[in-house]
Amino acid sequence: xxxxxxxxxxxxxxxxxxxxxxxxxxxxxxxxxxxxxxxxxxxxxxxxxxxxxxxxxxxxxxxxxxxxxxxxxxxxxxxxxxxxxxxxxxxxxxxxxxxxxxxxxxxxxxxxxxxxxxxxxxxxxxxxxxxxxxxxxxxxxxxxxxxxxxxxxxxxxxxxxxxxxxxxxxxxxxxxxxxxxxxxxxxxxxxxxxxxxxxxxxxxxxxxxxxxxxxxxxxxxxxxxxxxxxxxxxxxxxxxxxxxxxxxxxxxxxxxxxxxxxxxxxxxxxxxxxxxxxxxxxxxxxxxxxxxxxxxxxxxxxxxxxxxxxxxxxxxxxxxxxxxxxxxxxxxxxxxxx
Amino acid sequence: xxxxxxxxxxxxxxxxxxxxxxxxxxxxxxxxxxxxxxxxxxxxxxxxxxxxxxxxxxxxxxxxxxxxxxxxxxxxxxxxxxxxxxxxxxxxxxxxxxxxxxxxxxxxxxxxxxxxxxxxxxxxxxxxxx
Numbered sequence: 001x002x003x004x005x006x007x008x009x010x011x012x013x014x015x016x017x018x019x020x021x022x023x024x025x026x027x028x029x030x031x032x033x034x035x036x037x038x039x040x041x042x043x044x045x046x047x048x049x050x051x052x053x054x055x056x057x058x059x060x061x062x063x064x065x066x067x068x069x070x071x072x073x074x075x076x077x078x079x080x081x082x083x084x085x086x087x088x089x090x091x092x093x094x095x096x097x098x099x100x101x102x103x104x105x106x107x108x109x110x111x112x113x114x115x116x117x118x119x120x121x122x123x124x125x126x127x128x129x130x131x132x133x134x135x136x137x138x139x140x141x142x143x144x145x146x147x148x149x150x151x152x153x154x155x156x157x158x159x160x161x162x163x164x165x166x167x168x169x170x171x172x173x174x175x176x177x178x179x180x181x182x183x184x185x186x187x188x189x190x191x192x193x194x195x196x197x198x199x200x201x202x203x204x205x206x207x208x209x210x211x212x213x214x215x216x217x218x219x220x221x222x223x224x225x226x227x228x229x230x231x232x233x234x235x236x237x238x239x240x241x242x243x244x245x246x247x248x249x250x251x252x253x254x255x256x257x258x259x260x261x262x263x264x265x266x267x268x269x270x271x272x273x274x275x276x277x278x279x280x281x282x283x284x285x286x287x288x289x290x291x292x293x294x295x296x297x298x299x300x301x302x303x304x305x306x307x308x309x310x311x312x313x314x315x316x317x318x319x320x321x322x323x324x325x326x327x328x329x330x331x332x333x334x335x336x337x338x
Numbered sequence: 339x340x341x342x343x344x345x346x347x348x349x350x351x352x353x354x355x356x357x358x359x360x361x362x363x364x365x366x367x368x369x370x371x372x373x374x375x376x377x378x379x380x381x382x383x384x385x386x387x388x389x390x391x392x393x394x395x396x397x398x399x400x401x402x403x404x405x406x407x408x409x410x411x412x413x414x415x416x417x418x419x420x421x422x423x424x425x426x427x428x429x430x431x432x433x434x435x436x437x438x439x440x441x442x443x444x445x446x447x448x449x450x451x452x453x454x455x456x457x458x459x460x461x462x463x464x465x466x467x468x
Contacts, residue, residue: 015372019340019421045373049420053376056416087451089376091412124452309339 003334004298005289008032008039008079009323010263011047013305016317018047026070031320033074035327036336039300040071041120041261043082044110051110054103064113071115078116079300080145080177080261083107085125100129104144105136112140118260120177121146127161134169145177145260150245153182154255166258178252179263179304180283184244187212188267188282190310195237197314204234212241249287256295264301267310269325277332278325289333301330343368344444344461346424352434352467360434362396366424370446370459374421377401377414381447381456385429388441398428435467 009032017023023031025047029040044051052058071078085103087095095103104125111119119137121130121144130144137144146162148154159176166174187209196205204225211221218241225238252259265283272279279285289301303326308317349366369375382394398405401419405428419425427444443462450457 012372015421016340019343019368021422043373045375045418046421049374049422051374051418053416053418084373085451086376086379088449089378089415089451091378122452312339313341 003289003293003336004296005292005334006039006298006300007035007037007327007330007334007336008041008300008302009035009037009327010041010043010080010082010302010304012041012043012082013303013308013323014319015046016308016312017319029070029074029076031323033076035324036331037303037323037327038076039079039302040076041080041082041300041302042078042114042116044107045084052106054099054106058106058109058113067114078114079302080118080120081107081111081114081116082120082122083125084122085129087124097126097129097132100126101132104129104133108133108137108140108142108144111142116142118143118145118177120261120263121162123147123149123152123158127158127165130162130174131165131169134165134173138173143173143175143260145175145258147177147179147263148182149179149263150181150184151243153245153247154178154251163255163258171257175258175260176255177261177263178255178259179265180285180288181263181265181306182245182247182251183249183284183288184282185213185246185284186282187241187244188307188310190268190307191240192237194310194313195233195240198233199231200234200237201230204230205237208234208238208241212244212246215246218242249284249291252288252291253295256297259295259297259299261299262292262297262301263304264326264330265304265306266322266326267307269322269329277328279329280326285329285333289330293334301334303327303330339372339459340368340370341459341461343424344370344446344459345442345463347463349424350435350442350463350465350467353428360432362429362431363434364426364428365442365444367427367444367446368424369419369421369448371448371450371457372421374418375448375450377406377411377417377419379449379451380408380411380419381449382408383427383447384443384445385427386443387429387431387435392429392431396430398430400426400428435465437467439464439466441465
């Protein structure tokens with residue numbers, strides 16, 4: 001049986017090459033399209049210079065017509081716009097409710113003009129702000145999905161409040177975007193190796209990894225190391241053991257009705273013995289994809305490469321190869337034929 | 339992230355005032371973040387030269403041709419430090435960097451709204467001044 005799951009890429013994946021000037025926005029779209037990842041997720045404030053602040057004029061129509069031509073050229077579809085909410089924009093005070101709603105309305109207009117279907121709501125956005133903006137989003141034919149991102153999980157009160165908004169206004173307008181970083185079942189090697197290069201204590205690093213990977217009490221270990229006054233780098237690695245989470249994959253099943261889009265986060269693709277595609281070291285995609293299939297998820301798996309920043313000090317970053325390998329894995333797990 | 343671009347390679351140089359005297363040194367810097375941020379969210383960085391901390395009031399930030407103190411920067415809410423662009427950070431220091439080797443360390447601190455703490459981004463570069 002062929003899955004309904006579609007493949008895409010968040011251009012976040014290519015940030016290293018973009019910043020270093022070796023790839024521009026079009027190159028990023030082309031790289032994704034080359035792997036058959038036809039759903040393109042963008043961050044306005046990353047690769048669209050001049051993306052307006054709330055209260056400033058929207059991007060010119062010429063930008064959006066260029067963008068539509070670009071999508072047509074590569075046969076790609078805009079999927080999701082990743083919004084941000086700069087609650088700390090002004091010194092000495094946080095944005096008020098109306099300012100936050102205003103910021104989100106800018107994102108809704110941008111999403112509609114891109115031709116994308118949805119917005120990834122950054123997790124610091126209050127549920128009541130999403131609720132206030134819901135009629136405006138519906139009017140523009142755009143849904144909003146709060147990112148379920150570690151250290152938050154579906155069990156968190158804040159996420160539950162967002163999903164209550166979805167129940168009130170309808171899951172056609174509000175839902176969620178789970179980030180597969182909630183399923184980090186092994187501490188990423190790239191994170192551990194970076195800490196070791198930065199001078200983390202190797203013995204303690206091993207204990208941190210063992211505790212995390214065996215689902216032990218990472219918080220207690222962190223507290224103990226903090227009390228002992230261990231060095232900042234080792235303590236930082238221990239903190240990773242708290243911030244990263246390993247939820248049971250089944251939680252996707254229980255929240256199926258709310259899932260609009262998926263951030264297919266990954267840290268490191270590597271060759272695995274006996275299979276014809278590369279594997280992600282820390283996140284069990286071979287368990288995740290079958291569950292998504294089973295619940296009839298028909299949205300996108302949007303590859304989000306995050307290993308780049310953990311290796312940049314030691315080796316050349318090659319996001320194109322990493323994303324291609326991740327897409328190869330998704331393709332195999334989805335059971336796509338071609 | 340983009341740590342090595344916090345002090346762009348080859349960009350550390352002495353700067354001279356109107357009378358030709360060396361008033362300090364500067365370097366080019368990229369925002370250590372995956373998206374652009376309004377300048378108001380760039381906090382006063384920690385800069386140390388050969389282990390010695392530079393007072394915040396001796397730092398200047400130049401972006402798009404406009405030079406500001408970090409105190410002034412805190413009110414600039416409508417200009418974004420875009421990716422792929424470099425700001426120049428100037429350290430006021432009579433005489434600048436003397437000829438020879440120096441170690442410049444920068445901790446660029448950003449007020450990232452979804453983090454409960456200030457984002458700290460450190461990089462150290464050894465430079466040789468001719």
